[in-house]
Structure formats: C-alpha cells, structure tokens
Amino acid sequence: MSAPEKFTGILTPVITPFKDDLSPDPSRLLKQCKWMLSHNVGLAVFGTNSEANSLSTDEKINLMDFLVDGGIDPKRMMPGTGCCALSDSIKLTKHAVELGTGGTLMLPPFYYKGVSDDGLYANFSEIIQQVGSSDLRVYLYHIPPVSNVPLSLDLIGRLVKKYPDTIVGIKDSSGDWNNTKRMLDTGWDDFRIFVGAETFLLENMRNGGAGCISATANVNPAAIRNLFINWQSDQADKLQEELDIVRSVFQTYPMIPALKAATALYSQDPSWSIVRPPLTPLNNKQITGLSQALKLIDFTMPGINKIQKR
Numbered sequence: 001m002s003a004p005e006k007f008t009g010i011l012t013p014v015i016t017p018f019k020d021d022l023s024p025d026p027s028r029l030l031k032q033c034k035w036m037l038s039h040n041v042g043l044a045v046f047g048t049n050s051e052a053n054s055l056s057t058d059e060k061i062n063l064m065d066f067l068v069d070g071g072i073d074p075k076r077m078m079p080g081t082g083c084c085a086l087s088d089s090i091k092l093t094k095h096a097v098e099l100g101t102g103g104t105l106m107l108p109p110f111y112y113k114g115v116s117d118d119g120l121y122a123n124f125s126e127i128i129q130q131v132g133s134s135d136l137r138v139y140l141y142h143i144p145p146v147s148n149v150p151l152s153l154d155l156i157g158r159l160v161k162k163y164p165d166t167i168v169g170i171k172d173s174s175g176d177w178n179n180t181k182r183m184l185d186t187g188w189d190d191f192r193i194f195v196g197a198e199t200f201l202l203e204n205m206r207n208g209g210a211g212c213i214s215a216t217a218n219v220n221p222a223a224i225r226n227l228f229i230n231w232q233s234d235q236a237d238k239l240q241e242e243l244d245i246v247r248s249v250f251q252t253y254p255m256i257p258a259l260k261a262a263t264a265l266y267s268q269d270p271s272w273s274i275v276r277p278p279l280t281p282l283n284n285k286q287i288t289g290l291s292q293a294l295k296l297i298d299f300t301m302p303g304i305n306k307i308q309k310r
Contacts, residue, residue, distance in 0.1 A: 012217035013047025039221035046080035082107030103137035
C-alpha cells in the first residue's frame, strides 16, 4: 500500500442518517457520500456535524466498513478518530489506516479542561506510536468553541517537528481568521491548513491554505467547490459573497438539525430530519422558516433527490 497523498480542496463532515430507532442508517449514508463525491467533495465522516460524539467507536468502525464495501474510495475519506479515551482513538485510527483512508481528522481528548501542552502532546504521540504505521496521516482538529481544548501553535509545531510525515495538516475551526493566519505564517513545510467554514475559504486560499472542511458543504457542495477552483478568478469575491449568503441562512438555526432538515426537504426523505439526543430536530415553524429563506435565495441541492431514491 502506498502512502496516501495529502488532502487539498473541499471536504465535509458528512451528516449521519439515523433510523426511527436512532440506530445509524448505513445505506442512506452511503448514498449521501456518493452525492458528495459526485461534486468532488471529500468525506470527513465522523466530524462535528456528523454527530460523531453521539456515535460509539464500534458504530463508526461498522459505518467505515460499510462505506468502503459499498464502493467508496477510502483515499477520499478523512474520518474523525479523536476521542476522549486514548484506547478508542487508537482503535479507530488503526482501523482507518488499515482501510486505506487518506488521513484522519483528530480531535484532542476534550473532556478534561486546562490540560497542558505536554499532556496533549503525549496523547497524539501515543496514538501515533501505537498505530505504528508509516501510512498514517493526521490532520489535527482545532475547535476550541466546542472542545474548550485549544491546540497552541507551540504544540502544533512540536508535533510537526517530531512527526513531519504523520502530522500533515489541521482544520482550524476557531472562527478566528487571525489564528488561521498565524498558522499560515509559520512556514511549516507543506502543512495543509483547512479553515472550518467556507466563510474564510477565499482568504485561506489567497494566503496559501489548502481548502476548507465545512458543515454547509453537506448541502452546498458544488458552489463551495467552485470557489476553490476559481479563487484566482475575477469572480472570486462575488462567489465568496454568494457562499456567505447561504451560510448565513443555515447559521440562523441550530446547524446540525438545519442541515438535516434541508436534506430532508430537498431529497423528499423526511427521515433525514432525525437527530440523536441530546440534539432535537427543527420544529415545524423553524422548518417553514428555513424552507422559505432558501427559496428566497433560489437555493437547490442538484441531484440529491435522484441519488437518495436509488
């Protein structure tokens, strides 16, 4: 097996469909992943908007296996494998590598707060050592608004220096462009920096970034990919403005239920609205408001209805 190439472009934390009994629905997830790939968007399955931390380690492993068995190229996958328990992170990461995924997106252990850089370094180092594969590619996941466990530039630099062929990138979901810019200015060799929302995509590309890993790529993949391709064109600023309009609609509502509600509406499959507790679906008033707002901006999800009905 050859070592995977580093990711660039657009990926999405693919929303996870659930059945009425709240168990994962692998068949619908497979269809959703195929729709993403039809728009040339990579698959950051088990990210935040995948409800990853509402899924068990075994559920994630079973879903990864189902996707690969269903024909998904594992090199297009960047599954989230960072857990609170070190043993879970090792188990998930090792399985992802064995499947041949293009990389893993790795949260820090996020339950204990105020932990030191030394403790976080030990966590990532132990995972790398115990997985023990030259094929492992880790993309760190910095999302302090949710995890409350930030990854400092000193920590990232220390990991990159020790594991230059393994720690190859990061998703910065801080929501702070200045933080992303500091990462971009560090000069780490071919370190792939992804922003956590397409809001910052154009600036990221103009400053040497690798792309974005965005929640709303679940529903607006083609347009986000279009900006990535055309970021140097005369239309780039306009394309960014159009993306921001769509994003602003979804940010009016709780993001995960809103993404699922839109998918349910445009695929004509009400089951997509199901979320796992403690999340709750949008209520009827919210669904109506979201639907009307999307109609006002002529929003579409081309092909979603067709692929979900196969």
